[in-house]
Amino acid sequence: MKKQLTLIFSLLLLISTTDLYAAAEKGIITGKVIEEVGALPIPSAVVAVYEADSERPFLTTSTDENGFFKFNALKLTTYKVKISYVGFTSLTVKEVILTQKDFERDLGTLKLSSEQNNLSEVTITAEKPVIEFAADKITYNVDKSILAEGSTATDILKNVPMVQVDIDGKATIAGKRSTRIFIDGKPSDYMTSNISDLLNVLPSDAIEKIEVMTNPPAKYSGDGEGIINIVMKKGFAIGFNGNAGITAGLQGNTNTNTNASYRSKNYSLTGSAAYRTNIGRSTSHSYRENFDLVKDTTFYYDNYGRNRSNSNGGNFRGGLDWDITPQQNLRVSTNFNTNNSHNNAGTDFNFLSEELALKRVRNQLSTSNGSSHNVVFNADYSLKGKESGDKLTIGLTYNNSANDNLRLLDQHYTLPTTLKPSLRENTDAVGNNGLNFNLDYDRPVFNKRDQFEAGILYNQRKNDNDMLVRDFNFATQEYVIAEKLSNRFLYNERIIAGYTSYNYKGKSIGVKAGIRAELTDVDFDLSTGDSYNIKPYLSLFPNISINHFFKKRYNIGATYSVRVNRPRENALNPQINNNDTLNVSFGNPGLVPAYTHQMDISFGAFGEKWSFTPRLSYSTSSGVIERYRSVNVVNGVATSETTYFNVGSNDIFGIVLIGNYRPSKKLSANVNFTLTQSKYTSSLNSALNRDGLSIRSALGLSMQLPLRTAFETNINYANNANAQGRTKGSITSSMAARKAFLKNRLSARITISDPFGSRNNTLFSEGINFRLQSYSTSNTSNVTMSLNYRFTKIKKVPTPPKAN
Missing domain, CATH: 2.60.40.10 (Immunoglobulins)
Structure with a gap:
């Protein structure tokens, strides 16, 4: 009986425990x-x-x-x-x-x-446009654009507000003479000797957003008048996610890419790979009037060129993001980039007398083969305080890159035929490596409302440019070194920096203020025995940004900062490039840094379906570094020499208008317009005392149509002034349509680039004894087809079983 009572009591206890649970x-x-x-x-x-x-x-x-x-x-x-x-x-x-x-x-x-609706993550009613605005930054959310699918970073940058991409793939911020490209907050020019090579193969599907910083905060390097920061995706939802895509165009270009992410509770692994091929075709026409001031005569060069290039390249990335503990995180990533190119260019040089009679005709064929690669390793460790919320971050970046190029120049005369031909071989080997170390600390204050930041940085960079030029001796049938043209340039740069800043967040007012100090030490050597050791110099870069928000739909902001444009190896290297003997270029080892004070005032008005943000800017620079062309006439031969100079001071006034209109979740339009007035003042040459007006504008439209279809189009216009002339206005345009299949896992896209004609560039330049007009066109008109497949495998966390 006792055992039975015990058993009954145990059952009642179990049932009651189960009920409580x-x-x-x-x-x-x-x-x-x-x-x-x-x-x-x-x-x-x-x-x-x-x-x-x-x-x-x-x-x-x-x-x-x-x-x-x-x-x-x-x-x-x-x-x-x-x-x-x-x-x-x-x-x-x-x-x-x-x-x-x-x-x-x-x-x-x-x-x-659908992600085409220009939203980021939503909390039921929160909606955010593709383009976000602040007093010192514009953010472009890449993954919201169908034009970005199956493309590269260079393609995306063409549609980012205030960003202009030239025909060589160089991206700059409108109204800024010097722009630096950062990747995940770190300078990319320390990662590769040619940033255009990297951007041309960096897949768009691996990019989360692009930040355009017109007045970068103190945390960032003082170099450049603005920064374009490309933020890479760090991972996706829990489980295995990714996508794979292929793009092919009628011009012969292809692009394949894939990226994947595996994310668990404490860590994520990401990887991506891309490979592209490209065929380029272009033509050019240059007409130069040369004034012989001594003999008071004029003669002309009328040159026609044609170019065809084939290139291919790959980009491979991998990363680990590990939450070691709730307070500790380790992020490691590596990037490998490779490019190969083959180029054939032909130029006909026509020499005209003062009476425009044809005196000589020289034909030149240039054949070149190039290859480059770069490897980057990056590691960041962060430690958070449990109670205070403060954070300490230690970062290390190492890079190594190499670029090799072999060029053959074959020249001969068809008029008169008695002039001797020439054959030249140029071998150019460039090596670049760098080490970057940073230590950053930030701490919330006043109930975690405000933020204090401080940090130190050390950067070391080395560049080795070895140019060997050999001329073929037809008598001995062998190549002979051209001593005056061959040169080895060794560049070393070391920068120690420290910064501190404070971010105040009031109820309606926000203030960011900071100061950065940089100690720069540079030296470089030439194979001729010349050595330059620039005395270390200290630069201070104050920065302040103020924002006032009111009535929940308006803000007004103002910024001020000091920036520097340091001359680096490409501008300092006196090595002579005379691939075109009538147009010679070289660097200037006597350059000094140029400093710029820049200010912006911005106003923003935001409605439920629209936004409008006009911006006024002013900058004044001393010791401006720009390319300067001069023409030397000797015995009736006019040779153009282009180098860099601290040409003088420059004041720039600008107005930027940016608007966005979203009448519905299925339709969005954006427009931006930039107008800048430049005023140069120079003691170098009276011809540089000039004013110039630059205009840049862009219009974009995106819409989501029925049957899982979307459409997007963009058109861009640019007209730029410089110290010696201007680049005439050029128009680029693109449109794309996308259709989704298989429950949105598969998408097909067709893109038409420049449907109204190939991209044309017209340059006007003049000096005391010359006037130049140059025209070029390239095969940017293209139709591409893309397929993209998104895959996912969800990692399920088991639901805890009910107690029995």
């Missing part, structure tokens, strides 16, 4: 996920449950084939639920409260909008 763990959350357009269910969408104050999900599941999801055995507390799916905007539902009386919550039908 079930009461504490009986919460249920359910819902259904569908597409906003078409109302089709979305299977395999990631659904994660967070406790209200947590940033980490503790339960994750996926929707079934009908879009339904369910969480069982939840504690009775407050949650938030996040739904995400590749190709759609994430959705977060907050304040999901489970109580004893209301322990089962049905969230109903949750609609995910």
Whole structure:
């Protein structure tokens, strides 16, 4: 009997314990996920449950084939639920409260909008446009543009507000003479000897956003009048995600790329690979009037050129992001980039007398083969305080790159035929390596409302440029070294920097203020025995930014900063480039840094469906470094010599107008217009005392159509002035349409570039004894087709079983 009573008591205790556990763990959350357009269910969408104050999900599941999801055995507390799916905007539902009386919550039908709707992550009602504005920065969210799919960083930059990309792929900020490209907050020119090579193969699908900083904060290097920061994707949702795509164009260009991410609770692994081929064709025409001031005569050069290039390159990236503990994080990444090119160029040089009679005709054929590669390793370790919220970050970046180029120049005369031909071989080997170390500390203050930042940095960079020029001796049938043209240039740069800044966040006013100090030590040597050791110099860079928000839809901001343009190896190297003997170029080892004071005033007005942000800017620079062309006439031969000079001072006034209009979630339009007035003052040459007006504008339109189809178009215009002339206005345009299949996993896109004609560039330049007009056109008109497939495999966290 005693045993029976014991057994009954044990059963009653077990039942009561089970009931108590079930009461504490009986919460249920359910819902259904569908597409906003078409109302089709979305299977395999990631659904994660967070406790209200947590940033980490503790339960994750996926929707079934009908879009339904369910969480069982939840504690009775407050949650938030996040739904995400590749190709759609994430959705977060907050304040999901489970109580004893209301322990089962049905969230109903949750609609995910396509990523083409210009939204970032949504919290039910929050909407953010593709372009975000601040007093000192413009952010372009790359993954919201269908033009970005299957393309490269260079293609994307052409559509970013205030950014201009020239025919060689060089990106600059409108109205700024010197722009630096950063990747994940670190300077890319320390990573490769030619940033254009990297941007041409960096896949767009690996880029999260692009930040245009017109007045960079003190944390960033003082170099350049502006910074374009390319922020790479760091990972996706929990589980295995990624995409693969291929693009091919009628011009013969191709681009294949893939990226993948595996993310667990504590770490993520990311990797990407891309390979592209490109065929380039261009023609040019240059007409130069040469004035012989001694003999008071004029003669002319009328030159025609044609060029064809074939290039291919690959980009490979890998990274690890590891939360060692809730307070410690380690991020490691590596990048490998490779490029190969083959180029054939022919030029006909026509020499005309004062009576415009043809005196001589020289034909030149240039054949070149080039290859380059660069490797970058980056590591960042961060440590957060448990209570204070402060953060210490240690970063290390190492890079090594090499660029080799072999060029053959074959010249002969068809008029008169008695003049001797020439054959020249140029071998150019460039090596670049650098080490960058940074230590940053930031700490929230005043109830974590404000932010204090400080840091130190050390950067070391070495560049080795070895040029060997040999002329062919037709008598001995061998190459002979051209001593005056061959040269080896060794460049060493060391910068020690420190900064401190404070970020105040008031109820309606925000202030960022900081100062940066940089100690620069530079030396370089020539194979001729000449050595230059520039005395170390200290530069201070104050920075302040003020924003005032009022009436929940307006803001007004003002910024001020000091920047520097340091002459580096390409501008300092006196090595002579005479591939075109009538147009010779070389560097100037006597250059000194140029300093710029720049100020902006901006105003922003934001409505539910529109935004408008006009901006006024002013900058004044001393010792401006620019290319300067002069013509020397000797015995009736006029040779143009182009080098760099500290040409004088320059004042620039500018106005920037940026607007965005979104009449519906399916339609968005944006426009930006930049007008700058430059005024040069120079003691170098009276011809440089001149004014110039530059205009840049862009218009973009995107719309989401029925049947999972989207359309986007952009048109850009640029007209630039410089110290010796201007580049005439040129127009570029592109349009794309995309169709989604297989529940948005597969997308097909067709893109038309410059449908109204190839890109044309016209340059006017003049000096005391010459006037130059140069025209060029390239095969930018193209039609490309792209296929992109997104894949995902959700990692499910098992639902804890109910107690029995």
